[in-house]
Amino acid sequence: xxxxxxxxxxxxxxxxxxxxxxxxxxxxxxxxxxxxxxxxxxxxxxxxxxxxxxxxxxxxxxxxxxxxxxxxxxxxxxxxxxxxxxxxxxxxxxxxxxxxxxxxxxxxxxxxxxxxxxxxxxxxxxxxxxxxxxxxxxxxxxxxxxxxxxxxxxxxxxxxxxxxxxxxxxxxxxxxxxxxxxxxxxxxxxxxxxxxxxxxxxxxxxxxxxxxxxxxxxxxxxxxxxxxxxxxxxxxxxxxxxxxxxxxxxxxxxxxxxxxxxxxxxxxxxxxxxxxxxxxxxxxxxxxxxxxxxxxxxxxxxxxxxxxxxxxxxxxxxxxxxxxxxxxxxxxxxxxxxxxxxxxxxxxxxxxx
Amino acid sequence: xxxxxxxxxxxxxxxxxxxxxxxxxxxxxxxxxxxxxxxxxxxxxxxxxxxxxxxxxxxxxxxxxxxxxxxxxxxxxxxxxxxxxxxxxxxxxxxxxxxxxxxxxxxxxxxxxxxxxxxxxxxxxxxxxxxxxxxxxxxxxxxxxxxxxxxxxxxxxxxxxxxxxxxxxxxxxxxxxxxxxxxxxxxxxxxxxxxxxxxxxxxxxxxxxxxxxxxxxxxxxxxxxxxxxxxxxxxxxxxxxxxxxxxxxxxxxxxxxxxxxxxxxxxxxxxxxxxxxxxxxxxxxxxxxxxxxxxxxxxxxxxxxxxxxxxxxxxxxxxxxxxxxxxxxxxxxxxxxxxxxxxxxxxxxxxxxxxxxxxxxxxxxxxxxxxxxxxxxxxxxxxxxxxxxxxxxxxxxxxxxx
Numbered sequence: 001x002x003x004x005x006x007x008x009x010x011x012x013x014x015x016x017x018x019x020x021x022x023x024x025x026x027x028x029x030x031x032x033x034x035x036x037x038x039x040x041x042x043x044x045x046x047x048x049x050x051x052x053x054x055x056x057x058x059x060x061x062x063x064x065x066x067x068x069x070x071x072x073x074x075x076x077x078x079x080x081x082x083x084x085x086x087x088x089x090x091x092x093x094x095x096x097x098x099x100x101x102x103x104x105x106x107x108x109x110x111x112x113x114x115x116x117x118x119x120x121x122x123x124x125x126x127x128x129x130x131x132x133x134x135x136x137x138x139x140x141x142x143x144x145x146x147x148x149x150x151x152x153x154x155x156x157x158x159x160x161x162x163x164x165x166x167x168x169x170x171x172x173x174x175x176x177x178x179x180x181x182x183x184x185x186x187x188x189x190x191x192x193x194x195x196x197x198x199x200x201x202x203x204x205x206x207x208x209x210x211x212x213x214x215x216x217x218x219x220x221x222x223x224x225x226x227x228x229x230x231x232x233x234x235x236x237x238x239x240x241x242x243x244x245x246x247x248x249x250x251x252x253x254x255x256x257x258x259x260x261x262x263x264x265x266x267x268x269x270x271x272x273x274x275x276x277x278x279x280x281x282x283x284x285x286x287x288x289x290x291x292x293x294x295x296x297x298x299x300x301x302x303x304x305x306x307x308x309x310x311x312x313x314x315x316x317x318x319x320x321x322x323x324x325x326x327x328x329x330x331x332x333x334x335x336x337x338x339x340x341x342x343x344x345x346x347x348x349x350x351x352x353x
Numbered sequence: 354x355x356x357x358x359x360x361x362x363x364x365x366x367x368x369x370x371x372x373x374x375x376x377x378x379x380x381x382x383x384x385x386x387x388x389x390x391x392x393x394x395x396x397x398x399x400x401x402x403x404x405x406x407x408x409x410x411x412x413x414x415x416x417x418x419x420x421x422x423x424x425x426x427x428x429x430x431x432x433x434x435x436x437x438x439x440x441x442x443x444x445x446x447x448x449x450x451x452x453x454x455x456x457x458x459x460x461x462x463x464x465x466x467x468x469x470x471x472x473x474x475x476x477x478x479x480x481x482x483x484x485x486x487x488x489x490x491x492x493x494x495x496x497x498x499x500x501x502x503x504x505x506x507x508x509x510x511x512x513x514x515x516x517x518x519x520x521x522x523x524x525x526x527x528x529x530x531x532x533x534x535x536x537x538x539x540x541x542x543x544x545x546x547x548x549x550x551x552x553x554x555x556x557x558x559x560x561x562x563x564x565x566x567x568x569x570x571x572x573x574x575x576x577x578x579x580x581x582x583x584x585x586x587x588x589x590x591x592x593x594x595x596x597x598x599x600x601x602x603x604x605x606x607x608x609x610x611x612x613x614x615x616x617x618x619x620x621x622x623x624x625x626x627x628x629x630x631x632x633x634x635x636x637x638x639x640x641x642x643x644x645x646x647x648x649x650x651x652x653x654x655x656x657x658x659x660x661x662x663x664x665x666x667x668x669x670x671x672x673x674x675x676x677x678x679x680x681x682x683x684x685x686x687x688x689x690x691x692x693x694x695x696x697x698x699x700x701x702x703x704x705x706x707x708x709x710x711x712x713x714x715x716x717x718x719x720x721x722x723x724x725x726x727x728x729x730x731x732x733x734x735x736x737x738x739x740x741x742x743x744x745x746x747x748x749x750x751x752x753x754x755x
Contacts, residue, residue, distance in 0.1 A: 050426075067637065068683045075679030076635050088487035126654075192596070193653040207601065207632070324637030325626055326601075 002315025019302065026305035030312060034081050037316035042324040043072050054078070083209040083217065084312040085327075087270045088280055090221040092307020094263040096288070096300050097228055100235040101259045102165040108282035109267040112154060114147045114174030115276040116179035118268060121146030122275070123183045123198045127190040136208070141270040150175050151264030155257055163253040164242065168260065202280040204277035204314050205332030213273045220269040220279045224262045225304070231255065239294065279333045280307045283341050290344040310337045368403070375442040378429055378443045380410060380418025388418050388427035424562030432559050435516035435549065436541040442560065446538070450504060451477070451513045452526070455544035455702035457484070459554055462570050462737040463563040471507045482660035482744065483698075496522045509537060516541035547612065547705050550574070570737060572662060578707050580723050584713045585618025587720035593619035594643035594686070598653040598697075602634045610649070613705055617712035619645065627711055639680040645715055646686040648675055651697030658749050659698040668694045668752030691715065694752040699730065707733065711751055 039050045049066060053073040056065035067075075091109070098107040109115050121143035129138040157171035158164070187195050234255045237245040242252050271277065284307040288299055314332035321327065360708060377384065382392045396410050398420060410418070419754040421427060421444065429443045451457045452474040460470075473484075481488035491507065494500035496519050504512070510528060514523040517677070526541045544553045551571050558567025595604050595614050604610040605626035614621045622641040650658065650671060657664040671694050681687050693715055700708035710726035728744035747754045 042634040043640040068680060071680035071683070072636055072639060191652070196651060197599070207635075319634055322627070322631075324623070324634045325628055325631040326634050327632075 010086040012089070015056060015293065019298045022288075022292050023298075023302050023305055024189050025328075026302070026309055030085060030305065030309050033309065033312050033316065034085060037081050037312065037319070038073065040076050040316070040320055041072065041077055042319075045069050045072060055216075079211045079214045080206050080315070081312065082210045083214045084206055084315045085308040086218050086221055087206075087274060087277070088284075088308035089304035090217065090266045090270050091277065091280040092303040092305075093221075093225060093228060093285035094266045094299050095283075096285035096296070096303040097235070097259050098281070099285050100296050100299070101256050101263075102169055103239060103241075104165060104169055105286065106282070107169065107172075109264070109271070110278055110282065111176065111274070112169070112264075113150050113175030113177075113179055113190065114172075114264050114267050115271060115278070116176045117150030118143040118147040118271045119198070119202055119276055120183045120186070122201045123186045124192075126197045126201070127186055127194050140181070140272045144268050146179070147264065147268035147272070150179065151261055151268070154264075155260065156330025165256075168256070170216060179323040200328065201275040202330075203328030204271070204333075205277040205326075205328045206274055206318075207326060209273065217270055217273065220266055224266055225301070228259065228262060229297065229300055231259070232300060235259070235296040239296075258264075275328075275330065277311065277330050277333060279330075279337055280310055283337045284310060287337070287341055289301075310340075356425065366633050378418070378421065379414040380421075386428060388422050390422075390427075393418055393422050393427075402753045409525070409592060417508075420445045420562075430559065434541045434556060435543050435553055438541065440538055441541065442538065445562070446511045446560070448508060448510045449494055450507065450509045450511070451516050452493065452499070452523075453513055453518075453542070454480070454484070456542050456553075457487075457512050457737070458703050459557055459562070459570075461556070461739065463558055463561060463566045465534045465557075465561050465563065471509055472503070480660070482662070483645055483740070485740075496526060499526050503622045504530060505533060511538045511540060513540045513542060514584050515545065516543045518545050545702055546609065547616065547709075550703065550705075552712065573733070573737070574706060577710060577729055578687075581617060581709055581713045584717045584720045584724055585616070587618075587717050590618050590620040591644040591691075591716050592622050592642065593645045593647060593716070594622050594638055594641070595619075595647045595649070597630065598651065598655045601635055601638075603631055603633045605629055605631055609705075610700065613700060613709050614712065617646055619701055619712060635679065639683065642683075642685055644685045644689070646675065646684070646692040646696045647712065647715075648672070648692070649697055649700065650694055659696045660744055660749070662744070662746075662749050666746070672752055696745075696750040699750050704730075704733070707750075 036055070039045070040048050045053075049069040050073055052063060053065040053069045056063040056070055057074050057078075095108045098109070098112060099105060101107075117334045122139050123144040124146075125139035128143075153175055154168055155163070157174070158167035158227045161167040183198070187198060190198070234245070237248045237250045238252065238255065245252050245255075268327065285299065285303045287306050288303040292298055292302055310333060311329070314336045315329045317336065318327045318329045318332045321332075374521070375609055378386065378388055380388050380392055380396045396415055398718070400410065400412065400415050406567075421429075422513070426446070429441050431439055431441045433439050439625060447469055448471045449462070449469050450472045451470060454474070454477045457470075457473060457477055467486045467490075470487075470490075472493045473487050475492040475495050477484050477487050478490050478492040489497045491503070492500075493504045493507075493637055496514070512527075514526060523541065525542070531537055542553050542556060543549060544557075551574060554567055554570055558564050558570075595610055596602065597610070598605065603626075604614075604621065606621075606624050606627060610628040611621050611624060611629075615624075622638075622643050623633060626633075647669075648671060650668070655667075655671060657667040675692055676687055686692055693711075695708060695711065698704065699711070707726055707730045710724050710729055714721040714724040714726060727745060727747045730747075731742035734740040734745050735742040
């Protein structure tokens with residue numbers, strides 16, 4: 001009996017070590033990649049120039065850098081690199097939470113219509129607010145409002161049938177098609193140029209990041225992540241089925257609603273700035289689950305790290321592969337994530353779904 | 354079996370009263386391919402004396418044969434369009450559909466008037482400032498969404514489409530229209546690219562018997578281009594960053610804008626990019642230190658100015674949003690005050706000449722004495738387009754004006 005206990009305890013500890021190792025390795029990779037992608041760029045700055053510029057920004061009293069290098073590093077590169085990390089993290093935890101709450105491996109901000117709603121919002125702004133100066137604000141606000149509306153609508157629709165996983169997925173799919181159709185319809189009202197802008201928005205891009213946008217997104221992610229992790233046990237319980245969760249004292253409907261709304265808020269606040277960056281919310285949790293298992297206490301944060309790594313890697317490639325040309329990052333995320341995912345998918349036999 | 358194309362053809366065939374234009378020369382009584390003075394005379398006499406023994410040609414045939422006699426020396430005319438297709442005309446064109454605004458603009462330069470045109474595309478009908486005579490004119494849709502029924506019901510005798518621009522769409526329109534109207538003459542003429550513009554003009558002049566007007570237009574272009582060339586070769590080309598109406602979307606070799614920048618004597622900093630319209634890393638602009646920056650407006654989120662003349666103060670606003678871009682204070686172009694905003698209306702089609710002249714003046718300020726783009730623009734509008742030369746006011750098309 002004691003043997004058995006020790007064996008299980010040993011297994012648990014090994015699992016624990018593996019999780020920590022996974023997160024640790026990811027953190028190191030993210031830092032290395034972030035440093036690397038701050039150094040590399042079309043301006044061809046040297047490593048020394050970049051480091052001096054970074055230090056000059058952090059400690060303006062003790063270091064001084066070439067003003068041009070300073071501008072390139074601080075006004076063009078750093079916020080973009082950090083935005084990739086934060087946005088990748090946010091999109092991935094939103095995906096992990098949605099998959100957990102809905103017990104559905106296909107759930108993601110995309111399959112649930114949040115992203116299509118944001119696209120619709122953006123299309124409205126692109127086509128009907130053709131002003132040069134206030135255009136971007138209108139676009140961000142409109143995209144955010146639409147995705148927030150979609151999140152509330154999913155909740156509202158599913159309430160009619162009790163807030164079950166199935167009803168939420170169905171409501172999400174209905175919304176996805178509805179917003180998709182409305183966007184297509186809107187495109188008939190636009191000019192060729194406006195259509196191009198809408199299509200471009202659908203690919204997603206980190207071209208327009210700024211320190212202000214980074215601050216907003218970071219705030220949202222920093223506030224909501226602890227909330228989601230704190231209630232991670234409830235997600236584990238939900239994974240056993242609604243009735244089991246209920247009998248364990250989990251307020252099923254409340255948990256599901258709160259988690260869905262928080263995840264949608266994170267997604268909306270990111271994609272309203274970047275356009276729809278697909279794939280990260282869907283695949284990061286799967287990669288993580290295959291590597292460290294399905295315990296949401298770890299899964300959520302670890303997925304976030306995977307997402308950050310994928311998005312940062314994708315954006316670094318998007319900036320450099322055809323430099324000085326920039327490719328929309330949404331195209332690169334799939335190229336980066338899929339080989340990784342395939343490898344784990346072919347290799348692992350354990351089932352977490 | 355796909356019955357759709359067949360159905361379409363049948364529907365069209367029923368809908369449109371079939372006009373089988375006579376392929377032979379009108380009034381060529383002996384069928385020798387030439388309308389001789391005597392043949393024309395007897396046709397006219399026959400008509401006037403109402404003696405059907407001499408000729409029973411209706412007045413429309415008579416009018417056509419007189420026109421052919423006067424303009425084409427009494428013979429059919431064979432012209433080659435820009436796609437290399439040879440077309441034989443036995444009558445003047447009187448019911449034309451034009452789906453390409455550049456060609457319509459050139460026709461106007463040649464003095465081809467509205468009376469010969471039965472319909473235009475929807476974009477022409479929507480430009481009342483530049484095409485006032487076609488405002489609210491019958492429209493046959495656009496090349497992306499053509500209204501075939503309307504086209505055929507107007508019983509056109511000729512259709513003008515692009516030759517190499519939007520080729521797939523225009524090929525499809527030609528294919529479908531000629532399937533139900535094999536006798537319809539379809540001209541494929543661009544009037545869009547600077548390098549072929551004068552050839553296209555000569556073709557149109559031939560089609561409409563407007564050779565004199567064509568020669569005058571060609572001389573106008575040659576004169577203006579010679580001045581641009583002189584300025585362009587007067588000093589080393591400055592490094593130019595050309596940005597389209599999408600932020601950080603530039604142009605490279607293979608695009609029309611690149612060619613025009615080069616023509617004006619500028620060196621496009623992204624000329625060697627493999628994509629024609631690359632989205633550029635902002636850093637790359639800074640590291641390539643352009644001496645002149647040109648921002649194109651007139652579409653997308655920059656709709657103002659141009660012939661409509663709306664909100665021309667926005668030109669300055671656009672320039673002011675460019676200057677504070679990250680790192681731009683270090684650009685020679687910004688330091689020297691050489692950041693320009695340019696409206697697309699004078700960069701595309703026949704009017705490229707005006708945009709290029711503005712650019713040449715910006716690129717080579719020391720030898721710009723001869724270049725007066727605003728007055729060139731006024732001349733073009735007044736003498737060739739028959740429009741109010743006041744429309745050419747520089748502040749509607751460029752910033753800064755001086």
